[in-house]
Amino acid sequence: MCSLTVVLCVLPACDGAALAAAPAAAESGARGTRDRAADRADRADRADRADRADRADRADRAARVSADVARLHQRAGEVARRYERERAAVRRHHAETERVARALRHERRTTERLRQAAGRLARERYRSGALPYALLPLRSLGADAHSRLRGDRTLARRLTEAQARGRRLAERERAEAARTRELAARARRLNADVHEVERKLAEARATLRRVVSRVAHDGQCVVPGRGARRAPGARAGLPAGSPLPRAEAGGPEPDRAGSRTGTGGPPRAERGGPRVAPRAAWTRPVAAYTLSAGFGRAGARWAHRHTGQDFAVPVGTPVRAVGSGEVVSLRCGGPYGMSVLLRHARGAYTQYAHLSAVLAARGERVRAGQWIALSGDTGNSTGPHLHFEVRRGPKSGSAVDPVSWLRRRAVSLPARVDEERRRS
Known part of the structure; x- marks a missing residue:
């Protein structure tokens, strides 16, 4: 009888203590959950900051190296x-x-x-x-x-x-x-x-x-002297005092191969710039090259057919505007990798793709032969080259044969043009 009484007295007391401890346990569990969530968020934030820092470091290094390449050219x-x-x-x-x-x-x-x-x-x-x-x-x-x-x-x-x-x-x-x-x-x-x-x-x-x-995989364009910028707001002009001087950023004048009155013969080799023709209207996109994949070529690398002319050149080769015009687009990713689109007179557009650095800003007026980029291997590319495309409009699907287009402007494109390297 006494044992039963004791039990009956103790059980209510135990239930009251458990009920009293339940809110404290729930608060402790919630606090632990919040602490774990905060810790995860803090780790994610640190990882994100580290990733942004790594991207910035890669972009800065790429900008420095591209500026070195341009200066060495x-x-x-x-x-x-x-x-x-x-x-x-x-x-x-x-x-x-x-x-x-x-x-x-x-x-x-x-x-x-x-x-x-x-x-x-x-x-x-x-x-x-x-x-x-x-x-x-x-x-x-x-x-x-x-x-x-x-x-x-x-x-x-x-x-x-x-x-x-x-x-x-x-x-x-x-x-x-x-x-x-x-x-x-x-x-x-x-x-x-x-x-x-x-x-x-x-x-x-x-x-x-x-x-x-x-850097290109991150969707950024390399701008010598300015690190890397995303395509919509990329500003590639190189002001005085930047690591790459203005004279180098602008590049040389075009050679005589692009003049309206010239014969369209091979240009003088470019090592940082050929000799100039004062009134040249059109020129080649690169001075020394080997032609590779041509316009209209079919293959597994292209969804339909090749829409431009490829120039096999080493990474970092100066890319020149074939004629005077305005930079209307800079893209830093996708199949073309880094690319520049120029608008010329009479509605013609030229695109320069798979670049490693851009030297011209969107909205900038450029002249024939001016350096606008450095060639590269970005985007859907199987090796270092320049993809040069001529279009009737700003969008894809209106491409024409670049070789014939340049030939009508008194610019010939031999299969191979070597740099002058006469040595003792």
Whole structure:
């Protein structure tokens, strides 16, 4: 009886304690859930900040590398042009040295003939026992002797003049030879500089290809001197004071291959820019290249047919506007990768795709031959190349054959154009 009573008394007390502890347990569980959720949110936020920082670092590195590539192209062009000038000067001085040497040999032969003539004359006088006419009084000489005296003096004068000319030519030959050796030494140093710049350029191109692929995958455009920007607001102009100078950002003027009055022959090779044609209206999109996939080509790589002309070029090759126009679109992702679309007169549009960096801003007016981008390997690409497309409108589906289109504008596209690289 007592045990039952105890139980009856204890059970209500236990139920009351449990009921009293339930809110505290629920609050503790909710607090734990909130803490875990906050911890997950904090980790996600840290991961997001780290991801944004990584993207920014990749974009900044890509911008720096692309600026280095553009500068090295400029530097390579300058060094190559100086090297060619020095080689031309060496050839000119070498030719002048050869000309002087031939003249010197001629004078020496003339001098030798005059000496032999004077020797024969002296031997004849000696054998005859006659005094030289120059030692006899003039009044004692007859007409024939006077004539011979004039001949002796003429021979002596000619011999003296030939000897003087020979000495002058010998001095000039030595000077020209010394100048030729000096110029040849300078050309060798410049040739070594060309090799060094090209080595650095090759390394920078390889680095650019590695770092740009991730940036393009993030949907960003590489802008040398400005990091990376998303396509809608990308501003690719390079103001004074930025890592890439304005002269490099603008690029060179077009070559004579694009002038309306030109023949459309191969352009002068571009190392940071070819020589300019002041009134060129159209030019090639790249200076040195090998044509690869052509317009209308079918294959598994394209949904229907190829809509442009591909130019096989290394990553980081300067891409030029084929004609004056306005930048109407910059895209930083998708099948074309980084791409630039220009609008020209009479409703023509040109697109430059699979780029590694953009050098022109949306809305910017560009001139024929101006650098607008660096070639790359972004988007749906099987290797480094430039995809060049000509359209009748801004959207896809209106493409025309770029080769025929440029040919009608006096610009030919040989299957291959190599850079000038004449070296000793």
